[in-house]
Amino acid sequence: MTTDLAGGQVIIELLYLIASVLFILSLKWMSSPTTARHGIWAGEIGMLLAICGTLLHHGIVDYKLIFIALVLGTIIGVPLGEVAMTAVPQRTALSHAFGALCVTLVGSAEFYLRAPDISRFMMAVLSLEVILGGLTVTGSLMAAGKLQEILPQRPLTYKGQNLVNFVLLAGALAIAVTLVLHPDARSLFPFMILIALTFGVLLIIPIGGADMPTVISLLNGYAGLSAAAMGFVLNSKLLIIAGALDGSSGLILSIIMSKAMNRSFTNVLFGAFGQVQPAAAAGEEARPVRSATPEEAAAILSAANRVIVVPGYGMAVAQAQHKVRELYDALSKRGVDVRFAIHPVAGRMPGHMNVLLAEADIPYDRLIEMEEINGDFPQTDVALVIGANDVTNPAARSDASSPIYGMPILDVDKAHTVMVIKRSMNPGFAGIDNPLYYLDNTLMLFGDAKAFVGSIVRELTGGHG
Amino acid sequence: MNSSSNLINALFIFVLAGFIGFEVIRRVSPLLHTPLMSLTNALDAIAVVGAILLVGEHKSTLSTVFGFIAVVAATSNIVGGFLITDRMLKMFKSSRPAATPAAKSVGK
Numbered sequence: 001m002t003t004d005l006a007g008g009q010v011i012i013e014l015l016y017l018i019a020s021v022l023f024i025l026s027l028k029w030m031s032s033p034t035t036a037r038h039g040i041w042a043g044e045i046g047m048l049l050a051i052c053g054t055l056l057h058h059g060i061v062d063y064k065l066i067f068i069a070l071v072l073g074t075i076i077g078v079p080l081g082e083v084a085m086t087a088v089p090q091r092t093a094l095s096h097a098f099g100a101l102c103v104t105l106v107g108s109a110e111f112y113l114r115a116p117d118i119s120r121f122m123m124a125v126l127s128l129e130v131i132l133g134g135l136t137v138t139g140s141l142m143a144a145g146k147l148q149e150i151l152p153q154r155p156l157t158y159k160g161q162n163l164v165n166f167v168l169l170a171g172a173l174a175i176a177v178t179l180v181l182h183p184d185a186r187s188l189f190p191f192m193i194l195i196a197l198t199f200g201v202l203l204i205i206p207i208g209g210a211d212m213p214t215v216i217s218l219l220n221g222y223a224g225l226s227a228a229a230m231g232f233v234l235n236s237k238l239l240i241i242a243g244a245l246d247g248s249s250g251l252i253l254s255i256i257m258s259k260a261m262n263r264s265f266t267n268v269l270f271g272a273f274g275q276v277q278p279a280a281a282a283g284e285e286a287r288p289v290r291s292a293t294p295e296e297a298a299a300i301l302s303a304a305n306r307v308i309v310v311p312g313y314g315m316a317v318a319q320a321q322h323k324v325r326e327l328y329d330a331l332s333k334r335g336v337d338v339r340f341a342i343h344p345v346a347g348r349m350p351g352h353m354n355v356l357l358a359e360a361d362i363p364y365d366r367l368i369e370m371e372e373i374n375g376d377f378p379q380t381d382v383a384l385v386i387g388a389n390d391v392t393n394p395a396a397r398s399d400a401s402s403p404i405y406g407m408p409i410l411d412v413d414k415a416h417t418v419m420v421i422k423r424s425m426n427p428g429f430a431g432i433d434n435p436l437y438y439l440d441n442t443l444m445l446f447g448d449a450k451a452f453v454g455s456i457v458r459e460l461t462g463g464h465g
Numbered sequence: 466m467n468s469s470s471n472l473i474n475a476l477f478i479f480v481l482a483g484f485i486g487f488e489v490i491r492r493v494s495p496l497l498h499t500p501l502m503s504l505t506n507a508l509d510a511i512a513v514v515g516a517i518l519l520v521g522e523h524k525s526t527l528s529t530v531f532g533f534i535a536v537v538a539a540t541s542n543i544v545g546g547f548l549i550t551d552r553m554l555k556m557f558k559s560s561r562p563a564a565t566p567a568a569k570s571v572g573k
Contacts, residue, residue, distance in 0.1 A: 023508050024485055030501050031492045033557040040551050043508055047543055054514040060521030069520060069533050073540020080541060081548025085556075088499060091549065095506045095542045102535040102542075106515045109528035109535075121472060220502055227512050232475050234515045240475055241482040246509040248486030253498060344495065351498025355553050363560030369495055 008058060015053030016238040022046030023242055027249070033364055050238060085359045086316050089348035090147035093216055096223045097140035103226045104133035108193065110233055116184035122233060123183055127176035127192065129229035134196030135203060136222045142204035143215055147348060155208040168199045209348070210390070214257040216349045221250025253350045260344035260370075262396075262407035289425070292443040294452060297419055298459030300443075301331060304381035304417075307338045308373065310410055311353055312346050314387020318449035321360040324386065327453050328362055330460040339366050341373045341383075341410050343391040374411050383415035385436075386449050392420075393434045403432060418442040421449050500553045507546025513539035 022042045029039035055066070083091045107130040111118075118126070145151035172195040175188050207215055228243025230236075258264065292300075301307060309328070315321060331338050340362065346353040354367050377383060385392050388410075395402040396409045412418050413436055420437060422444060436442060445452055493501050516539055519532025 019511070023511075024489065026504065026508065027486070027489045027493070027501075030494075030497055030504060031489075032494060033497060033554070033559070036497055036500065036554045036557075037551070039504065040547060040554065043504060044547055047507070047511065047547075050511055050514055051517070054517050055521075057518060057521065059518065062521055062523050065520050065523075065529070065533060066517055066536065069516075069536035070540050073537040074544045076537065077541035077544030077546075078548065080545030081552070083549070085553070088503070088549065088553075091545070092499075092502055092506065095503070095546060098538040098542050099506060099509050099512065102510070102512050102516055102539040105531040105535040105538075106512065106519060109519050109525075109531040113524055113528055216502070220505070224505070224509055227509050228479055230512055230515060232472075232479070234518075235471055235475065236515065237475070237478050239511060239515065240478050242508050242511040244479050244482035245486040245489075246505040248483050249490045249501065249505045252487065252490050253502065256495075256498075342495075349499055350502065351495060351500070354496045355499045355556070358553070358556040358558070361556075361558065364496055364557045365559050365561065367496060 006058075008056060012053040012056055015049045016236075019046035019050040019053070020238050020241045022049070023245060027245060085355050087148075088355065089212060089216060089352060090144045092349060093140045093144035093147060093219065096216070096219045097137050097144065099223045100133045100136035100140065100226060103223070103230045104130050104137060104193070106230060107133060107233065108189070111189055112186070115179075115186050115189075118183045120180050123180045124176070125229050125232045127179060129226050129233060130193055131172050131176065131196045132222050132226035132229065134193050135200035136219055136226060138197045138200030139204045139215075140200075140219050140223075142201055143207075143212065143219060146204070146207075146209065147212060153209040156205045161202075161206060165199065165202055168195055168202065171195050172199065210345075211261070212348045213345050213350055213352070214254060214261060214263070217250050217253035217257050219250070221247050221254055224248070224250050256344060257350055260408060262404070287438045289437050289444050290440075290442065291446055292419070294445070294455035295459055297443070297445055297452075298456045300417060300419070301327075301336070301382055301384070301456065302334055302460055304336055306376075306380045307331060307336055307382045307384060308341050308377065308380050308412075308415065309338065310341045310343075310383060310385045310388050310392060310412055311357065312343075312386065312388025312391065313348060313353075314389070315449055316347070316353075316356050316387070318387060320386060320450035320453055321356050321362075323450050323453040323457060324357075325360040325362050326457045327460070328366070330457050334460070339368050339373065339376075341370065341412075342367050343370050343388070343410055346388060346391060370408060370410055377411045377414040380415040382417045382419060383412040385412055385418065385420040386453065387421070389422075389434055390432060392436055393432065395432070395435055399435075412436065413439055413441075416441065419445055421445045421447065421452050423448065496557070497554075500550045503546050503550045503553070507543050507550065510539040510542035510546065513543065 023046050026039040026043035029035040080091055107126055111126055146153050172192050175192040178185055224243050224247030228240050228247055231239030231243050328338050342353050357367055358364055390404055392410050392412045394413045396404045396407040418441055513536055516532045516535035519528050520536055523529050
């Protein structure tokens with residue numbers, strides 16, 4: 001700021017400034033689906049300007065390697081941009097790992113270039129950068145592995161888990177403090193990285209599939225914060241801004257997700273989630289349920305005026321979203337008002353269900369958020385639950401002993417008729433029984449979601465020519 | 466480079482950008498939270514600028530190797546992130562007749 005910048009340097013800084021503005025606009029335009037695609041253009045132009053600006057840097061002596069790396073990255077990036085929509089959560093986790101890997105490597109390289117001539121503050125920020133970055137690398141890889149089902153999705157817990165994690169984190173921080181005070185102790189640095197990497201693995205081990213939306217958001221926040229720390233180390237304002245934007249985005253999404261799962265934010269921040277106690281297996285005796293055939297379900301649906309479909313991740317697992325779209329078409333054609341109720345944690349990452357339904361060509365103005373649609377259930381003729389379980393469980397409202405007590409749910413039980421498509425009466429993922437299934441106004445539709453919805457559609461369209 | 470005035474400047478920028486981020490992201494429709502995450506992910510890969518300098522300045526073998534891997538990782542995030550965000554946003558269609566249905570229906 002006080003040093004006079006060379007002409008070239010001014011141009012680079014101006015390009016970075018324009019890129020920063022474009023990044024902020026890019027996120028601003030994401031506020032609505034009608035402007036969102038401008039947001040991508042803004043982001044892309046900003047990115048291009050920033051990279052071009054960087055290439056103007058007079059310190060660069062070797063362009064060949066840079067271009068090889070850029071080309072290699074593109075070759076890896078293109079297939080990652082073309083994964084199936086159901087695989088977007090693991091792709092996102094993987095990209096958090098890549099982002100954090102970049103930050104951690106740059107931080108480590110900067111340490112070895114500078115230490116021991118490094119100010120205390122800089123060393124503290126650099127430690128923060130590589131610790132956050134390191135744990136995000138392995139944590140995100142673990143999350144991606146669980147989502148891709150390479151790793152077991154069940155939460156793995158052992159005695160003293162929190163103690164082990166705490167000791168590890170304390171160890172990493174102790175090394176960081178030592179390095180701040182004695183930057184010449186360079187041999188300690190790899191241990192700090194190693195602990196951070198181990199910590200990331202242990203952090204995700206106890207987390208089950210249902211908690212993935214929160215975990216992915218949290219790792220997103222960590223990745224952003226580590227990038228911002230890298231901006232401090234490199235004195236790059238652009239990087240600080242991008243990191244702060246990404247960090248706040250991840251943290252906001254974590255807060256939204258933790259609210260939707262009824263967990264406190266501190267609970268999320270320290271990663272102590274995913275430890276739902278299995279419900280006390282009381283009331284094992286089979287309670288009576290009413291079931292219906294596709295023909296009966298089709299008759300009830302076509303007689304309805306207002307239908308709300310409640311999709312859960314089970315619908316996506318069964319690949320039923322395109323059949324659901326056909327059902328939407330068939331009912332709409334008969335003048336039935338069909339809407340979709342989206343719980344914030346329906347799916348494996350924030351907003352995932354919207355993407356899955358949009359891919360099946362269901363118009364986005366039919367996808368209604370939980371708070372907005374909950375008041376409409378009492379005036380709804382049929383609530384059709386497909387592959388969702390816990391988010392419709394009335395025990396969350398009424399039964400203080402339920403592990404999900406207090407979690408905001410979709411009030412499907414208030415609809416005149418509830419239909420639940422389910423394979424069998426086995427309790428879901430979390431092992432919590434759902435009293436919804438035993439209500440007088442509930443009909444169970446037993447079968448595979450895709451096949452069952454398909455037969456309902458056949459009934460509806462077949463009867464109509 | 467690490468003078469205290471630089472540090473204060475950086476802190477100002479961080480805090481203000483955090484506020485802007487908070488206000489802007491809060492207004493993003495929950496409908497678009499997945500594309501939002503892939504977009505911020507691509508933007509976050511701006512860390513590539515630091516990595517590019519490491520590779521280009523060639524100060525040590527270690528820094529060049531680390532920088533090289535970092536550029537590859539960040540570039541794949543930029544390319545993959547923008548690509549998939551665009552693919553997702555293209556899928557979001559309204560049931561109300563939009564301003565561009567003519568072009569769309571010709572394509573289909």
